[in-house]
Amino acid sequence: MASQSKDHALDHVVVVVFENRSLDNVLGRLYGPRDGKTFEGVTGRDLTNPIPDWAEHGADRKVVPYTVATDMDSPNPDTGEEYAHTNTQLFNILGEQNRFQLGEEISAPYNAPEAGRAPTMDGFVTDYISTLTGELGRQPTYDEYAQVMTGFTPEQIPVLNGLARAFGVFDHWFSEVPSQTFTNRSFWTAATASGFVVNSPVKNWILANDAETIFNRIEQHGRTWKVYVAEPDRLSLTGLIHHPRLKDRFDTHFVPFSQFETDAGNGDLPDFSFIEPCLVLGHGDYHPAFSRVLGHGVVIPDVDPPSSILGGEALLARIYNAYRAMRSPSGSNVWNTTLLIGWDEPGGTYDHVPPGPVPPPDPSAPVGQLGFMFDRSGYRVPAVVVSPWVAAGQVFNEEHRHTSLIATLREQWDLGAPFTARDAAARTISHAFTLDTPRDPHTWPTPAPHPVPRYIEDALLLGRTLSTLGKAAFEGIRGFADHHDIRIEGLPDDPRAEVPPEQALQIMRDFLAIHFPRLVPPTQVRQPPHT
Template sequence: MTSQSKDHALDHVVVVVFENRSLDNLLGRLYGPQDGKTFEGVTGRDLTNPIPEWAEHGADRKVVPYTVATDMDSPNPDTGEEYPHTNTQLFNILSEANRFKVGEDISAPYNAPEPGQTPTMDGFVTDYISTLTGELGRQPTYDEYAQVMTGFAPEQIPVLSGLARGFGVFDHWFCEVPSQTFTNRSFWTAATASGFVVNSPVKNWILDNDAETIFNRLEQHGRTWKVYVAEPDRFSMTGLIHYPRLKDRFDTHFEPFSQFETDAGNGDLPDFSFIEPCLVLGHGDYHPAMSRALGHGVVISGVDPPSSILGGEAFLARIYRAYRAMRSPDGANVWNTALLIGWDEPGGTYDHVPPGPVPPPDPTAPPGQLGFGFDRSGYRVPAVLVSPWVAAGTVFNEEHRHTSLIATLREAWDLGEPFSARDAAARTFSHAFTLDRPRDPDIWPTPTPQPVPQYIEDALLVGRSLSTLGKAAFEGIRGYADHHGIRIEGLPHDSKTEVSPEQALRIMRDFLAIHFPRLAPPTQTPKAPQA
């Protein structure tokens, strides 16, 4: 088989991007000093964060030590992830005016540091107490806020840990922006975010994120691609973020994940496959739980935690099984396909390694949203590379970041000039394929995920709640409809009218099934929106 050569290790690339976990949180205990590896983890380190003096509970303890999580949904509820929250987490800057404020309620200068200031990585407890107070309407107890200083042991997440140990792990992979999902996902696929820093307002992304994407560049160079979306999601967050550039491809290039399994089994994967876990309901994406607090001071009972880590583990195992079974003699197979497992951003979960300065995507552009200059990166996230040409137990210590993907594809596939100054400066990972003989897939690790609570499946069916990203997607649809004068069945005329999660879910499914027809169930026949 001609493709059984490491010269073909990057003929096909599969990328899955999960949600909102730091390296320390998921893989900080992957290796310790006893393993004889150079790995920047948490084992053997005395890691703490100070408790602010204004905390009503536990301030006498002075610090919260970093420990092993005892709850698979920790931290629950979710930590703050927007730019102002990340600033507090990295620099422990929180003005009294912004204390107990959440998200868009935080005012300028958004807890931002002085230019050139070095992150101290000691504001995670400060921000979590402030965030929880804003969400719960009271100050949290010590046990409630101490969750932010926990991470998981390898035996708790056997799939991710098994693949990280069984292949190669990056211990200095940084997200691109000290903020939340949309901006970092945009950097994964476009090496810029058109100056946008936070998810809101979502119509920014739908209307004005017109940056060239890797998908456009691939087409220009005769390369093939698909975005595969985990069921039961009915639309692609990648498509939403890059709407101006990708809207004409929604009905041809966006498929349910079951099609990935079919394509992988038949050797029919495109050159580039981008996989989205279930981001709206559930989740299956490792995202921290958000079930106890759905908004500012809105606390509900009777909704169990979604166990998104367990769901993410199960979905990762499903991806790995499909990848490992790829044995096509003349198409895409394990020997000519690399699998990269990544995260969009840490989402406020603790990490101890300070991020550094980075070049702005466009050095001539004015500061972006919230006055951010895109001159410093976000902090570390997990990243694992799976391939028969990667030696088991490899640790890549060099600094990489999301734009390392685009830099690698440009180099390996001769895709032309950099997209921005960011991917121009990013280190590639083409050096990772060091073995002269491939490792037999039959003897690769076979990690088994822990059972996923049945509740997740039930919750998906009844749509009892939408995730943070689900709510953002809904608001984006609402903003898009308002901008274009489109009337959507079930959507109130007054934009201030509250919409229940169940109703929002129905509106999203009906509206987006028209835009993403391949992601809609065969029996779904939504009415087209009226202009």
């Protein structure tokens, strides 16, 4: 079979991007000194973060040591992930006027460092105490804020760690922007974020992120692609953040994840498959619980169904099992397809490796939202490459980042010039395929995910809650409707009016039934999204 050649290892590429975990948090104990690997994890290191002297509880302990997580949703409530919070985490800078403030409440200069200052990676406790105080309406106890200095063992997260051991892991894969989801996901697929740094206002993305995407470039060169969206989500955040470029493909190229399993089984995968976990309803994405706190001092137990790690592990196992079983003699198969597992950003979970400088994507217009120069990256996230041409137990120590994907596809598929200065400088992953004889998929391990508790599944199916990204998506729909003067049934005219999760979910479903028709279950009777 011609495809049983290393030269064809990247004929098809499957990418899944999960949410908000650092390398230390979920892969930090993958290898230790006794394993004989050069791997920059947490085992054998004395890692701590200082406790600020203004903390009301535990300040006498001086530091919080890095330990093993005991809660599969930890840290819960979720950590701060916006640009200003990430600045505090990386540099331990927190202006007094910004103490106990959240997200958009934080004012300039957004805890940013002076130019050229190296990250110290010692502000995670500071930021988490400040964030929790703003949310809880009181200062957290030591046990509450010490969660930010915890990470998981391979036994707790067996699927991800099992695949990292069985194939190749990158221990210096950095997110592109020291901020949150939308900007980093945009860099995965466009090597830029059009100058936007934070998710809000979401209408920025829907109306103005007009950068060329890898999907557009692939089409221009006669190749194929699909975005597969995990059920029960009916919205693609990839489509949302690249709305100006991809809106004409919503009804043709955005399909449910179940279609991925069918396409993989039939040998019908496109050249490029991009998988979105369940990001809006609950989580199947490894994201920490979005928060049991809905506002200043408003605490509701179990508002987010735990655990996204268990849900993410279950989805990753499904992806891997579908990939490993691909045997088409003429279409996509396991020998000519590579699976890349990545994350968007660390989301405020602890990591000890400081990120370095990077070239601005557009050197002629480097200043972006909140005054950020795009000249330094976010910090480390997990990344694993799965292929029969990758030797077991490989650790790739060189620096990679999200734009390594675009750099690799441009190189392998002859897709033309760099999108931006960022992917022009990124290292490809082509060096990962070192074997001349492929490994037999029958010999590969079968990682078994821990059970996902039934009540989590029920919560997802019932749509009892919306995640942080779900709330952002809802705000984006509102902004899109306002801009285009669309009246959405059930949506209050007052943008400040609270909308219960159930009602917001129905509004989203009705509105998205037209925009993402292939994500609507066939049994659902479609309602008009607007009048």
